[in-house]
Amino acid sequence: MVEKSGRPAYLQIVDDLRRQIDAGTLAPGDALPSIAQLCDRYDVSASVVKAAISVLRTKAIVVGQQGKGVFVSEAAIAIPSDDPEPELVSPGAAGEILDELAKVRRGLKDLGDRLTALESAVFQEPKRSR
Amino acid sequence: MVEKSGRPAYLQIVDDLRRQIDAGTLAPGDALPSIAQLCDRYDVSASVVKAAISVLRTKAIVVGQQGKGVFVSEAAIAIPSDDPEPELVSPGAAGEILDELAKVRRGLKDLGDRLTALESAVFQEPKRSR
DNA sequence: ATGGAACACTTGGCATTCTATGTTGTCAAT
DNA sequence: ATTGACAACATAGAATGCCAAGTGTTCCAT
Structure with a gap:
């Protein structure tokens, strides 16, 4: 190769x-x-x-x-692929970043809901917290 | 030395x-x-x-x-001496947004790990499968 | 004196070997 | 059935050796 x-x-x-x-x-x-x-x-x-x-x-x-x-x-x-120097963020990239942020937040909320459901279903032990 | x-x-x-x-x-x-x-x-x-x-x-x-x-x-x-992450130097608010994005991604990863652990724990129970 | 060979020193790259340490699955003994 | 030992596999760090290639100096032969 x-x-x-x-x-x-x-x-x-x-x-x-x-x-x-x-x-x-x-x-x-x-x-x-x-x-x-x-x-x-x-x-x-x-x-x-x-x-x-x-x-x-x-x-x-x-x-x-x-x-x-x-x-x-x-x-x-x-992280930029090539970094001769730490590059500045281009002004047009803010929208994409906000999109990414919203997308990840949705994923976070979804995971949190699933996790809560699973935890309450699986762990009945009283010592389990959080 | x-x-x-x-x-x-x-x-x-x-x-x-x-x-x-x-x-x-x-x-x-x-x-x-x-x-x-x-x-x-x-x-x-x-x-x-x-x-x-x-x-x-x-x-x-x-x-x-x-x-x-x-x-x-x-x-x-x-070049900054310490870079826990080679973060993009931020013109204005873009750096904060990227900060938020990275933070949320970390939370997402943690939640995903917990969820995977819980799911595999549930899968090993003979009484229930998906 | 001048040209060139020889040598020493340098970084760069790659292979090999060893040790340490962390993770995970298996499997047997209790 | 649970526990514990153990083997297999993973990254991480480090030492050593070797060779390629660039640079500089020295020194000899012409």
């Missing part, structure tokens, strides 16, 4: 994962394939995959959880 | 170099000590120093020049 262009392999992997995140193939909250799987997919050693993940981690695009996996950060889509 | 605190060695070196840059000990355009010198100074292996420099490189605080050295970026001062 890694093309023998001038670009280093670990940066090619960074680009590829970044593309998948932008395309929605990897949504916020999703887990990346494991390091072993990525090694297999790109046909590189673990050090290369680790280097790629390290870049994504320092950019906060991704967060690692020991023993579980590496997960796409919730705010990953808000 | 590297303290045996919980913080990884390569991040301690990142912090230290960052401090020196902020303090002016390392001015923009200056060269960092060579990797070998940093290995000697901090009493760590080259991989740790390389990891630290890699972090500074992806943050664009520092730029490496093959065969010559690693130099403090001209714009390093403008």
